[in-house]
Amino acid sequence: MEGGESPLSTRDALLHLLNRLGAPREQLLFRERSSADQQVKRLSELYHQHLTGVPVTVVLDDASDPEQVCTLVPERSDSLVLVTARQALRLPPDLPARVYDLPVEALDAAGAEELLGAAAEDASGPYDAESSEQIRQLCGGLPLALRVAGSSLGPRSPRALATDLAAYGPVEPVERALWLRYTDQSEPARRLLRRLALAGRTSLGAAAAAALLATDETEANRQLAALSRAGLLDHVRGSRYRLHDVVRAFARARLADEEEPGERTAAQERLIANYAELADSVLRLVDGNMSTRSNQFGQYGFTSLDEALRWLDDESSFITATLRHAEGVDQGTVLNLLGALCDYCLLRGDLYRLGEISELAQSVDQGLLVRSVQWRTGIAARQLGELDKARTTLASVVDLYRDAHHDAGAARALCSLGITLHHQGNLTDAAAKLQEALDLQAAPELATDRAWTLHALAAVQRDRARLAEALELLTESLVLHRAGESVHGQAWAHFQLGQLHLRMGDVPGAESDLRVALDLYGRTQDARGEAWALTQLARARLVDGDVSAAVEGLRRAETRHRENADARGKAWSIYYLGQALEETGALDQSVRALERSRTMFSRMRDVYGLACARHHSARVTRDQRAAQTGSLRNSGFARQLLVDARADFQRIGVGHGEAWTCLELAVVDAGNARTPQALALCDEAAALFAGYGDRRGEDWARFLRCTLLPYAAPGGVEIGTAVAQEELTQLSRARHPARDTKLDDYVDAYQLLLERGVQLEAGWQAWRLGMVPGRQAREVMGVAVTA
Known part of the structure; x- marks a missing residue:
């Protein structure tokens, strides 16, 4: 909490604890701009609410503020709070907790001798009780001072150590030991210790030490090991070390006294430049040669992507502290x-740290830094399902980059804005923004940036039923991702290809691309991408008719999305789960799942997802009521959902969704003896299908029209029957590869029914005979695509 430097504020302590306790990530990313007291009040409420009934152990190390400790004691759970302090803390008597005071006294003679023996470089010398007692007294019986001083035993005898410690006069015990061992070191080791104060509280490795000393990692490792043997550095794990808070304060004082400000700044700049180079190398292995990566590359190589990401895992806290x-x-x-x-x-998915960086950039208030961080914050908001917040953030970033005449940055922000608009269902504007980004990314040096925009635009055009264009865009995107060595980009391009193949009815092709995507996400350790690939692989099983595998896969994917705090991924998984449950016959569970997804899409303002959920929830609700009553007469609620879904699809320009919703509305109206309205809806659907070239959907619209003509034709049943027979004959002759295989059988069967004669009093027969489009009918778009 104190750390020998500026104390950790109560607000930052609460944010850190909320992060470790798994609080919702949007609370960690979006930091309030209100007063400090208001923020602490709100965060305290969240903290205590989050811990209600949850016993935890909280360690508050090196605390100094009793009020801060009281704020961090959980009020509504049986938790254990361990507080360490340099001096006794006076906590208020009304604190709702049982308080135990455990003074930590200086080590006695036996304890000091044991620690000195453990710290000694060589403890084989003769026993000297008198000198050991002098050392203990000179070190104040403090473990840190004894450990640091004791590390010199071996080359020094106990008597010599006592004499050397006494020579430093009337100083604090720890400072006495630190001065002794600092003076013992070589000049490179002393210089390294001083400059390690620049690294803050986090652990560091040879790369940081090498940058601070302007030397190679072999020499840096040697000096780190020397400082560790002298007790001046704590060994964390592997080749990573950390300064004790008291040692850091000593090193900072030596740095201020013994080095010029120019030397300090140069060392800090080398450190940041070196880490920028290394971190760039890691991210280049993930994202390829994007314009966000610098063009500075040194001799640092990683044998594998896994090794590179492990290095960044280790170093990320250090990098944040350095910044x-x-x-x-x-x-x-x-x-x-x-x-x-x-x-x-x-x-x-470390949005806590991203929130920290955002605050840091705003405090520095450097234009380019703020734009860069705001762009990523907008992307993070989208991942959390905060689509309105993402849209406004990214739109402002686009304007900032344009004002700065930074075309590459404006194009990246436009791409992210286009993806966000796509997620909100605003497909027309999404396509326009993405095309605008592509126009700015025509230069060869922006080819990898362009690859990301291409596969984003392909996803939009797929949902707009422009499958041929989507395939062309994805093919180009993959070529550019490979040329730019973007493993992560290739993963997302294959993911989009998998979804495109599903829309084309090619399940084997879809599964092949989705498995490639899953593997590439695994290589880049993108848990969010892996969860999305699992969702679509389970959906592929549903399209293929393997319902039990689909249900199991979608439940597993939903869990993964929940762990990643990806609200949108969770919503789509639940949406597909509702459809899979429908296939099992569990209509009650299906409706509940679809309604859950509808609520989630509504909350995040994803109009496309909302329309899809309304459409399928209406279908299943209608079928559920029909199974209970034996007719479509009680479909009022389902019809209203379909009317709302149609309005949504119409508003966002999704002809595919609107057309199929018209057909479902036609089924409801026909089942309620509103055959003229149903016939008009079939004609509207046919026009919509024809508008984007979906022959599969158009076949269904024409067939349902034929089933309605005998009941709704202006000339009566005989003329209606004759027209229906003629149109069914034309439909039967106009076979094509995209046709739903069920439809040919239905056409033949209904022609036979018409030949036998239609009885008006029996009502519309297609529903009773099961000759209506099911869920599977709309899975595939019957749009011509040339490979």
């Missing part, structure tokens, strides 16, 4: 490191 002390460092260098760290946060 807090970047005064005077070249802003271009800071921007490169900041961008790489933001991209890492998005990949890992």
Whole structure:
């Protein structure tokens, strides 16, 4: 909490604890701009609410503020709070907790001797009780001082150590030991210790040490090991070390006294430049040669992507701490490191750290830094399902980049804005923004950026039923992603290809691309991408008729989305689960799942998802009521859902969804003896299908029209029957590969029924005979696509 430097504020402590306790990520990403007291009040309420009935252990290390400790004690759970402090804390008597005071005294003679023996470089010398007692007294019996001083035993005898410690005069015990061992070190080791104070509280490795010393990693490792043997560095794990808070304060004082400000700034700049280079190398292995990556690459190579990401996992906390002390460092260098760290946060879903970085960038108030971080914050908001917030953030970033005449940045922000508009169902505007981005990315050096925009535009055009264009865009995108060595980009392009194949009815092709995507997401350790691939693979099983595998896969995918706090992924998984449950016959469960997804889409303002959920919820609700009553007479609620779905599809320009909704409305109206209205709806649907070239859907509209003509034709049943027979004959002759295989049988059967004669009093027969489009009918778009 104190750490020998500026104390951790109560607000930051609450945010850190909420992050560790798994609080909703939007509460960690979007930091309020209200007063500090208001923020602490709100965060305290969230903290206590989150811990209600949840016993946890909270460690508050090096605390100094009793009021802060009281705020962090959980009020509504049987938790254990361990507080360490340099001096006794006076907590108020009305604190709702049982308080136990455990003073930590200085080590006695036996304890001190044991610690000295453990810390000694060589403890084989003769026993000297008198000198050991002198050392204990000079070190105040403090473990840190004894450990640091004791590390010199071996080369020094106990008597020599006691004499050398006494030579430092009347100083604090720990400072006495630190001065002794600091003076013992070589000049490179002392210089490294001083400059390690620039690294903050987090652990570091050889790469950071090498940058601070302007040397290679072999030499840096040697000096780190020397400082660790001297007790001046704590060994964390592997080749990573950390400064104790007290040692860091000593090192900072030595840095201020013994080095010029120019030397300090140069060391800090080398550190940031080196880490920007390394982090860029890692992210380049993931995203390829995008314009967000710097063009500075050194000799640092990683044997595998997995090794590279592990390195960034280890270093990310250190990098964040380093960025807090970047005064005077070249802003271009800071921007490169900041961008790489933001991209890492998005990949890992670490929105707590992204929130920290956003605050840091705003406090520095450097235009390019703020734009870069705001862009990533907008993307994170989209991932959380905060689509309105994402849209407004990204739209403002586009304007900022345009004002700065930064075309590459404006294009990236336009791409992200287009994706967000797509997720909201605003397909026309999404396509326009993405095309605008492509126009700005025509230069060869922006080819990898262009690849990302291409596969985003392909997803929009797929949902607009422009399958041939989507395939062409994805083919080009994959070529550019491969040329730019973007593993992550290839994953998303294959993911979009998989969905396109599903729309074309090619399940094997879809599963092949989706498995490639899943593998590539695994290589880049993108848990969010993996969850989306699992959703679509389960959907492929549903399209193929393997319902039990689909249900199991979708439930597993929903869990993964929930773990990733991906509200949109969870909503779509539940939506497909509702359809899969319909196939099992569990209509009650199906309706509940579809209604859950409808609520989630409504909350995040995804109009496309909302319309789809309304459409299928209406179908299943209608069928559920019909199964109970034996007719379509009680379909009022289902009809209203379909009317709303049609209005949504119409508003966002999705002809495919509107046309199929017209057919479902026609079924409801026909089942309620409103055959003229149903016939008109079939004609509207046929026109919509023809408008985007969907022959499969048009076949269904023409067939349902034929089933209605005997009941709704102006000339009566005989003329209606004759026209229906003629149109069915034409439909039967006009076979094509995209036709629903069920429809040929229905055409033949209904022609036979018409030949036997239609009895008006029996009502419309297609529903009773099961000759209406089911869920599977609209899975495939019957649009011509040339490979």
